[in-house]
Amino acid sequence: MNVQTTTFPVPHQAHGHDHKCRLCGSQVETTMVDLGMSPLCESFVPPEQADAMEPFFPLHAYVCGECFLVQLNEYVAPEAIFEEYAYFSSYSTSWVAHAEDYCRMIRDRLDLGPQSKVVELASNDGYLLQHFLPMGVPVLGVEPAKNVAQVAIAKGIPTRVDFFGVELAEALLKEGHAADVIAGNNVLAQVPDLNDFVAGIERLLKPEGVVTLEFPHVLRLIEFNQFDTIYHEHFSYFSLITIDIMAKRHGLKVIDVEELSTHGGSLRVYLAKQDSSREVLPAVAELIARERAAGLDTLQAYTIFGEQVKRTKRALLSFLIEAKEAGKSICGYGAPGKGNTLLNYCGIGPDFLDFTVDRNPYKHGRLTPGMRIPILPVEELDRAKPDLVLILPWNLEREIVQQMRHIADWGGKFVVPIPEVRVIDPREIKL
């Protein structure tokens, strides 16, 4: 999701096969899925570096047998990934609308006003906090990427450029920023020191304050075979079972949970201090029971997933090989991070895809990391008229099929790779 402008960061720390769980400290030995060696999925290769080497790191997801945190070893310093983003949340209109809905909901639910304080961690360009300004609710953003934070500051949103943890929480407390609400959307997966981050949250929270965290749900990842959402920049993948363990370790409790459709299926969890008067709603026990029924408190559910991923790779390759043997031309649509996990793991290069297209001009003229597939503007599809268009951001399938249905004019069809390979003929779709 985040486009990285620094080219090739240096390896951070390699643990080998011996490592401790990022959350509970147990020895982690069980492989969930091994996606082989892969480059950083947001390191799009500029044309002048087309002949240069590119670092590859193991893309190997393990699962902890104690707390069931799915985790990757950390190979690249977060500073290298996050100091300069080319990703601005406000570019996505649906994401901004999602944020606005959240702000209204949380204001009403917690009765926020001029006496309150909302702190957002990884506040990006202020896409969320901006909605509190007209409501008169004081806010503070925390954002490590300076260029993105400056956009928020220019909008009038107080923003601290820093990484969040206990140290920063203490400093913010001294400056009077104790929080009624702490929000963290899609940040938890990218936190290398999870315990320091959550301990910081607990420190900064007022006694009756509420924390909301949103993150992709590992149950959906397994159920819908979303293995391509695993990449180096995402160190951790959570079930509610794991979140519950994490909360208890830090004097917090899960009081509510909602399932969202964002990012292929996310959770929004609500946390409060263990000794706060806030009640635990039935949704929490209900979802934990569903996760147990799916086996997420056993290692088996995770290791079965690894086998399913290998079958998916073989099925997708069989389909593409058959199409090429039949003389068909294939192009990609989109160059998202998840696409690069899929392409590298399956070994799908320019011998299968002539090129891919993307709406983000930053990517035009660059090559996908590892597989080195050229990325062109969307209009190039109309010129090339390929027989098949492989949709890489499958979470946007509906939107892309609607926007690009005119490929039917030359007999083109869409291919969706996940959860399993599927062909969509736009002529058969009713408006």
Ligand SMILES: [Zn+2]
């Ligand atoms: Zn653990």
